[in-house]
Amino acid sequence: EPEVTQTPSHQVTQMGQEVILRCVPISNHLYFYWYRQILGQKVEFLVSFYNNEISEKSEIFDDQFSVERPDGSNFTLKIRSTKLEDSAMYFCASSVIGGGETQYFGPGTRLLVL
Amino acid sequence: KQEVTQIPAALSVPEGENLVLNCSFTDSAIYNLQWFRQDPGKGLTSLLLIQSSQREQTSGRLNASLDKSSGRSTLYIAASQPGDSATYLCAVTFNDYKLSFGAGTTVTVRA
Numbered sequence A: 001e002p003e004v005t006q007t008p009s010h011q012v013t014q015m016g017q018e019v020i021l022r023c024v025p026i027s028n029h030l031y032f033y034w035y036r037q038i039l040g041q042k043v044e045f046l047v048s049f050y051n052n053e054i055s056e057k058s059e060i061f062d063d064q065f066s067v068e069r070p071d072g073s074n075f076t077l078k079i080r081s082t083k084l085e086d087s088a089m090y091f092c093a094s095s096v097i098g099g100g101e102t103q104y105f106g107p108g109t110r111l112l113v114l
Numbered sequence B: 001k002q003e004v005t006q007i008p009a010a011l012s013v014p015e016g017e018n019l020v021l022n023c024s025f026t027d028s029a030i031y032n033l034q035w036f037r038q039d040p041g042k043g044l045t046s047l048l049l050i051q052s053s054q055r056e057q058t059s060g061r062l063n064a065s066l067d068k069s070s071g072r073s074t075l076y077i078a079a080s081q082p083g084d085s086a087t088y089l090c091a092v093t094f095n096d097y098k099l100s101f102g103a104g105t106t107v108t109v110r111a
Helices: none
Strands: A005-007 A010-013 A019-024 A031-037 A043-050 A053-057 A065-068 A075-079 A088-095 A109-113 B004-007 B010-014 B019-025 B032-038 B044-051 B056-059 B062-067 B072-077 B086-093 B099-101 B105-110
Touching: A005 A088, A010 A019, A019 A031, A019 A088, A019 A109, A043 A065, A043 A075, A043 B099, A075 A088, B004 B086, B010 B019, B019 B032, B019 B086, B019 B105, B032 B062, B032 B072, B044 B056, B044 B062, B044 B072, B072 B086
Parallel strands: A010 A109, B010 B105
Antiparallel strands: A005 A019, A019 A075, A031 A043, A031 A088, A043 A053, A065 A075, A088 A109, B004 B019, B019 B072, B032 B044, B032 B086, B056 B062, B062 B072, B086 B099, B086 B105
16 A cells, blocks of 8 residues: 655754755655644644645744655655754655545654754 | 644543544534544554545444534544554644644553
C-alpha cells in the first residue's frame, strides 16, 4: 500500500542553523501539508500546498519557514534559522484532493534544536 | 475560535471491554472528521473518515458516529485488545482544508 515517507527520522541541529525536512507524498496525491507536534501538545497545522503554491498557512508559518516541491516527487519544509521552540515532531501529509478527503500522514521527523 | 476537545485524556480498560472515545467540536459547519491512532513516538495512522453528510462509518471493530448538530463524534472500539493501546486523535476539517486536532485520548488495555 502506498505511503508517505519522510527523511530524516531524527535531526539534531544548533540554534540558528538551517534545516530541510523532506517528504515524499503518495504519488497520485495533489495536496500536501506540513503539521507539527511539540512534545505533549496538540498536532498543529503549518501549511498546505497545491499546484506549486501555498494554499493556506497558519500564524506559526512565518518568514522563517518555506516549502518547496523541487521535483515531481519530493516536498520539503525549510526552517531558515532554527530556534529552541522549533523542537518538535514534524509530519508531512498528503491527500488526493483537498477538503473532503482523507489525509495520509508520514512517520514524522523529530527535530531537536540545541 | 474553532476548537476540538477530547475527553477523557486517558482511559484504562480490561481486555475485552468495549471502548468509547469522545470528541466535541465548536462549529457544526464541518467538511469531515477523521480519527487517527498514534503510537508513542510514531506517526499518525488514519482509522476512519466521516464526511459531514454521514452519520457513521465502520471498519472492522471500529465504528465512528457523527452528530453535527450537537458538535460530537464518538469512536467505538469493540472487544478491546492490548494491541489497541495507543493515543487516539480526533481531527476536524472546518471551513478550509486543514485538520484541527484534539489533544487525544490515551488508551491502555490491560491484559
